[in-house]
Amino acid sequence: MILRAAAAVFVKDLRTEWRTRVAINALLLFAFSVLVLVGYAVGPTRLTLEDRPVVNSVLLWIVLFFSAMTGLSRAFVNEEETGTAAALRLSAPPAAVFLGKLLGNLALLGVVMAVVVPLFLALMSFGIAAPGLFLAVLALGGVGIAAASTFIAAIVAKTAAKGALFAVLATPLLLPPLVAAVTGTQIAATQPDLVAGLDAVRLLFAYDGLMVTASFFLFDAVWRE
Amino acid sequence: MQVLGTAGKVVLGLGMAVVLWAAFLYAHPAESFVGESSRIVFFHVPTAWISALAFLLAALHSGLYLKTRKMERDDAAAAAARLGVLFCVLATVTGSLFAKVMWNSYWNWDPRQTSIVLLLLVYGAYLGLRQAIEEPERRATLSAAYALIAFVSVPFLMFAVPRMYASLHPDTVINARGRIEMSPDIKLVFFSSMIAFTALFAWMYALDVKATRLVRRLSERAGGFEA
Numbered sequence: 001m002i003l004r005a006a007a008a009v010f011v012k013d014l015r016t017e018w019r020t021r022v023a024i025n026a027l028l029l030f031a032f033s034v035l036v037l038v039g040y041a042v043g044p045t046r047l048t049l050e051d052r053p054v055v056n057s058v059l060l061w062i063v064l065f066f067s068a069m070t071g072l073s074r075a076f077v078n079e080e081e082t083g084t085a086a087a088l089r090l091s092a093p094p095a096a097v098f099l100g101k102l103l104g105n106l107a108l109l110g111v112v113m114a115v116v117v118p119l120f121l122a123l124m125s126f127g128i129a130a131p132g133l134f135l136a137v138l139a140l141g142g143v144g145i146a147a148a149s150t151f152i153a154a155i156v157a158k159t160a161a162k163g164a165l166f167a168v169l170a171t172p173l174l175l176p177p178l179v180a181a182v183t184g185t186q187i188a189a190t191q192p193d194l195v196a197g198l199d200a201v202r203l204l205f206a207y208d209g210l211m212v213t214a215s216f217f218l219f220d221a222v223w224r225e
Numbered sequence: 226m227q228v229l230g231t232a233g234k235v236v237l238g239l240g241m242a243v244v245l246w247a248a249f250l251y252a253h254p255a256e257s258f259v260g261e262s263s264r265i266v267f268f269h270v271p272t273a274w275i276s277a278l279a280f281l282l283a284a285l286h287s288g289l290y291l292k293t294r295k296m297e298r299d300d301a302a303a304a305a306a307r308l309g310v311l312f313c314v315l316a317t318v319t320g321s322l323f324a325k326v327m328w329n330s331y332w333n334w335d336p337r338q339t340s341i342v343l344l345l346l347v348y349g350a351y352l353g354l355r356q357a358i359e360e361p362e363r364r365a366t367l368s369a370a371y372a373l374i375a376f377v378s379v380p381f382l383m384f385a386v387p388r389m390y391a392s393l394h395p396d397t398v399i400n401a402r403g404r405i406e407m408s409p410d411i412k413l414v415f416f417s418s419m420i421a422f423t424a425l426f427a428w429m430y431a432l433d434v435k436a437t438r439l440v441r442r443l444s445e446r447a448g449g450f451e452a
Contacts, residue, residue, distance in 0.1 A: 148374075148378070151374055152371075152374075155354070155367050155370060155371055158358070158363060159358050159367070160357055160358070160359070161357050165353065165357055168350050169350045169353075169371060171346065171350070172343055172346040172375060172378070173375060175343050175346070175378075175382060176378055176381035176382045177381075179382070207378070207381055211377060214373070214374055215374055218291075218370045218373055221366055222366070222367060222370045225362075225363055225366045225367060
């Protein structure tokens with residue numbers, strides 16, 4: 001029942017997004033601009049070999065993090081601005097709204113990652129020694145970013161200074177998974193051994209689980225406010 | 226009604242004075258620390274403990290607010306966060322001074338330093354959120370939800386990450402070996418200081434909660450939102 005309603009919310013968001021494609025275009029353009037800037041300023045050859053894994057991992061996650069900060073607040077800000085939040089509140093249970101919006105943000109971030117990550121690897125000549133670990137870190141980091149962003153978007157949509165507040169509120173929450181994701185990426189770039197990155201993966205996994213559960217239960221109070 | 230009577234103030238004042246005296250003149254400097262630098266433990270650890278305690282209080286009262294919807298809970302959470310910032314800054318500065326003496330740099334992104342900065346950021350974001358919402362009930366609900374979600378995230382940098390990366394930070398008081406490794410005189414001053422600082426915080430906290438409540442009642446009576 002809740003899952004079906006969540007799917008309905010998700011499909012509704014996909015459909016409205018498909019009509020204009022504003023969010024996805026803005027996100028991709030932004031990510032691409034940052035990518036060009038990074039690629040031009042740092043480039044594949046400017047770094048020494050030993051610096052590459054560290055600097056490239058940080059830059060990759062900065063690009064992803066900033067893209068998330070520009071685009072993912074739309075999930076709820078849009079509903080409040082167009083006045084459709086009340087209708088949504090009436091027609092779907094809060095749990096379904098949260099899950100639907102979370103899926104929407106995950107899809108958005110997934111598309112951005114699918115475009116940005118290969119481009120980044122190519123532009124920066126950033127080699128990955130353990131692709132499995134790299135994909136796991138990307139997926140788990142993406143879930144963490146999407147979960148925290150969805151919840152913060154719901155809070156921010158009810159305040160006066162929506163855009164400015166979103167990054168301020170989300171950054172402290174996202175610092176732990178970002179630190180783990182950067183470390184995990186760095187390990188994936190240098191060590192072909194999967195076990196080396198286990199600590200980072202474990203930390204990301206625990207964070208994702210806790211963040212999704214906590215925001216799922218707290219969302220009720222925020223959404224009804 | 227006064228938060229703390231005259232007798233209580235005298236005891237607290239004398240207690241703090243004795244702790245200050247003992248920290249500098251009674252306790253011996255600990256071994257394996259540069260010069261007299263180990264004395265900072267009597268100030269750094271209590272302030273760090275209180276910045277964590279204040280965060281715990283803010284989260285606890287936030288949870289209780291969401292449960293009971295009583296504005297008194299919101300006053301208590303806000304006061305805890307405000308005082309938490311103060312003690313968090315003190316812990317950061319004292320830690321940084323110690324880092325300069327021991328490791329010759331004020332800041333080197335030791336995991337402990339990273340986690341205290343995260344705590345400062347969370348406090349800042351929480352108070353920033355409170356300022357951005359005018360309507361008291363909405364402010365209480367949204368900031369309570371934020372405090373609780375931050376409460377889930379902070380332990381990761383406080384406990385998980387310092388264990389993942391090597392830290393230069395001296396062993397925490399409760400260390401992996403499960404023993405308190407301090408000489409008796411240091412131990413005595415240390416725990417007295419913990420008690421004195423906690424009592425000082427409790428007093429400040431009670432005052433701030435009371436003041437916040439009075440301001441809220443006044444603005445409710447005036448019918449305005451400003452507080």
